[in-house]
Amino acid sequence: MATIQDIAKRANVSKATVSRVINNTTPVAGRTRDAVVAAMKDLKFQPNMMARSLAGGRSMTVGIVTQKIGSPFYDTIAQGVISGLSNTGYSPILVDGQWESSTSSEVIATLLGRNVDGLILIGGDLPAANLQKLHDRLPTVLVARELKDWSGPCVHVDNETAGYRATRHLIQLGHRSIAVIRGIEGHPNAVDRVDGYRRALDEANIPFNDDLIVSGDFSAQSGILGIEFLLNQGIRFTGVFAANDMAAFGARLALHRNGLRVPEDVSVVGFDDQAESAFMTPPLTTMRQPATEMGQHSAAILIAALDGRKVPEQRLEIQLVSRESVARMT
Amino acid sequence: MATIQDIAKRANVSKATVSRVINNTTPVAGRTRDAVVAAMKDLKFQPNMMARSLAGGRSMTVGIVTQKIGSPFYDTIAQGVISGLSNTGYSPILVDGQWESSTSSEVIATLLGRNVDGLILIGGDLPAANLQKLHDRLPTVLVARELKDWSGPCVHVDNETAGYRATRHLIQLGHRSIAVIRGIEGHPNAVDRVDGYRRALDEANIPFNDDLIVSGDFSAQSGILGIEFLLNQGIRFTGVFAANDMAAFGARLALHRNGLRVPEDVSVVGFDDQAESAFMTPPLTTMRQPATEMGQHSAAILIAALDGRKVPEQRLEIQLVSRESVARMT
DNA sequence: GATCTGCATGAAACCGGTTACATCAAGGGC
């Protein structure tokens, strides 16, 4: 591999000049520049990022910390980030925090050791204080996580409103007994969604019934278990609001196994709108999270911050995608 | 951040000694070592990877080139690679080749500029010659792609046999008119699967009928279109072998829309066994690709190669996962 | 024509490690 030194020799200039041409930091005379450019082309020069980073302090990499690789929602965000980073000169290093703040701290430490220029944290539950310290050190953007005491950039959507809208949709179609399959206990997004559910109930003067709420963990299995539990308890419901699409899939299957039709007997609303949801039988009505866009937008914010620019705030909303798993009560 | 110099001063030794302690390259006297270790702990020393890489020639990163981020199968492999890499000291840089050899070449070039120590190529269609040149330069493992003229390590599964088994399964249950929704034209895996399909037919003395084969592209939409097309043409079939699970989802939905029950009227076999498949209605019978294992195994192979070791060949097979989308012909 | 100014360029230090080589003290062999 050709080094900057080789280029310099070939173009009869000094290393410094070559560096200037590459980085456009200082004006270089036209003919000199041409000679350097030609030499770089001839030798197929590819700058050594390691050296560059060591000298210049920038590694041109950004760290992405995702949670539980394999979860559709977080994965899609990560993909959005990666796609948003392509052709920016920055390369992504993707690591998994596994929804544990200790693991997250660890992986972040190795990312720092790699001199990443910026950090994108998808979800996670790192304490605000740690985050703030991190952000004082290098640009950090938080995705899919709301946090008070956080002054840095943050890309998130309003889960409470989404939960409200999902529930209102069912209510408007005449449903009054709406079961909820909750996400992981204490998970802020899950909590917000249930809060929205309650608001919609209050608004419609439907008393809140705790029996209709079953716990879950965002898995399809928890959707099955939730429905089985409700049915075994003899609890009546005509609508189901699932924590996410995976749980909705499980719920839909359990209903099927118990001879309940969707949507004729029970309506189901999911959350996320993952790729498969449009092709369920019946296609799933769900709250679409703009996961890809969230990822891309956070990449844009980070790049802007790294360049000292600011990027216009972009309003991302969770929207109801009305398909065929919901019907009017008859 | 503390540097090796700071450690050296604090432990009253030279930089070299600190380096030796860190890398265990040369014996260091017990008390000296202890002093250094203590100093590192005190100062929370985290070696600068950039400097390390520049000096030592190793970057402790590996490049992962995936195709079309967002495709369940390739994504799962990538996840496997990432998980296989965790705690090895190597960090993954993930890029998307987008199923275009020009894009792949480009992203690989930037990975080389980043001094990645090894490369994992998932799928793709880079010409064998390029690959060989690449492999001469740095350890490279090929995943989910079979290639003659390739002497390097390669993790793949036998798609022909899988296609054969899927078809045989249907035949054994009495099906004789089995439609195929093909994957992308010319995609080697897709071609192999259809070859296996033909072999099973031949073995059972069922004449091959070209009308039963419809084109597709691994998308759910193509599953819908395929079934619609067959139905419109009035072509009769009792079984469907889909290129992958996404296509199977689409096919299943199209059958539903046309009043055909699965599996009572038509049996469906998918390919991949992605997470959602077990929760379809009915749960999808499919050929399980050990995607995660493939990723992990290829990571293991690469790490071993980087350490100059060899890792025992591991036989990975595609297996039939029998669920409820297939029934015996009545 | 001498002096000043400004622009293009070169020399060298520096980033934080690794490593070949030099040095030095202690122990062993005669």
Added chain:
DNA sequence: GCCCTTGATGTAACCGGTTTCATGCAGATC
């Protein structure tokens, strides 16, 4: 007791860039 070996450690060069500062040259000013 002297010399050689051996093992531990220090010194300094080096990896491939960036950046500060010095330098030299041309044109402008008087």
